[in-house]
Amino acid sequence: MNGRDERAKEALLIYFSHNGLLLCNENAELPYLDLVGGSWNAIVALMESGDVFYSRFYRNRVTYLSRRMYAALRPHRRRNERLDGDAARLLAFLTAAGEANASQMQRACLLDKKTQAKALDQLVSELFVTVIRRDETIRENWCTFYYGPAERWEEKCPAGGLPAEAGEAERLLGCLVARDRVQKLLK
Numbered sequence: 357m358n359g360r361d362e363r364a365k366e367a368l369l370i371y372f373s374h375n376g377l378l379l380c381n382e383n384a385e386l387p388y389l390d391l392v393g394g395s396w397n398a399i400v401a402l403m404e405s406g407d408v409f410y411s412r413f414y415r416n417r418v419t420y421l422s423r424r425m426y427a428a429l430r431p432h433r434r435r436n437e438r439l440d441g442d443a444a445r446l447l448a449f450l451t452a453a454g455e456a457n458a459s460q461m462q463r464a465c466l467l468d469k470k471t472q473a474k475a476l477d478q479l480v481s482e483l484f485v486t487v488i489r490r491d492e493t494i495r496e497n498w499c500t501f502y503y504g505p506a507e508r509w510e511e512k513c514p515a516g517g518l519p520a521e522a523g524e525a526e527r528l529l530g531c532l533v534a535r536d537r538v539q540k541l542l543k
Contacts, residue, residue, distance in 0.1 A: 357397055365401055367393035372408065376425030376528040380418035386532060389420075396497040403487045406512025410487035410501075412480045414541070423513055426483065428525035430506075432542045433483040442471055443478040447505070450485055455504035457491045476503065 357365065371378065371392045379388040380399075389399060399420060402408040409421040413429065421429065439447065442465070449464050450456060456464065462472045479485035480503075488504040529538040 357401060361395050361397040361401070364393055364395035364398035368398050368402055369407065372402075372420075372422040375531075376422050376428070377414065377532065378420045379414060380420065383417070386414065396499075400487075400490055400499065404489050406509055409483075409506075409509060410480065411483055412477055413483070416477065416481060424524075425528055428521075428528055429542075430483060432525055433481075434506075435482055438482055439478055439484075440475070442467060443475040446472070446475045447479055447484055450479075450503060451505050453504075454508060455488045455502040457500060457502050461503075479503075 368378075371387075371394070375387065377386070378392060378394070379386050382388050382390070389395070399408060403410050403420070407423065409423070409426040411419050411421055411426075413419040413421065413433075436444070445465050446461060446467070449461065453460075453464070458469070458472060458476075461467065461476065462469060465472065465475075467475065476485065483506055485503050486506055486509045487501045488508060489502045491500040491502050493499045525542060526538055529541055533541070
């Protein structure tokens with residue numbers, strides 16, 4: 357990483373020490389990557405190190421979660437009944453394989469690109485799957501990823517690093533959105 361990305365990484369670590377989530381792209385309601393001084397390479401490095409969990413938690417938008425927020429949301433997500441057959445098959449594959457990129461998922465699960473993307477979105481939204489590491493760098497500010505089961509990401513966290521107190525999700529989200537929105541997000 358260059359000096360700019362190192363500074364961006366430090367800014368993101370400070371941000372996540374006080375906040376639970378961050379959106380990738382600009383949003384009028386919630387903080388987003390550029391707004392808090394982050395960069396693409398810095399957020400990818402934090403996902404790879406296990407400091408940030410990649411999700412689609414907020415309105416199916418790319419949402420980065422702190423370890424604390426992930427632990428607080430985990431009991432509210434991971435709902436198998438919300439997965440269709442393609443997503444369940446993809447989850448079984450990723451659990452067995454440990455990680456895979458998009459083309460590997462498509463081949464192994466016999467899914468076309470659109471179906472694979474939809475299945476992956478379900479898994480990422482329900483916190484079953486996240487980014488494990490960078491795959492191919494497309495541009496300085498964009499790359500593809502290897503995805504894997506959340507449990508693999510959790511292994512990167514320090515021992516005991518993911519406890520969550522009852523009601524913590526409500527408290528953390530309550531700092532960001534109105535109370536009525538908190539309950540909708542947790543459904």
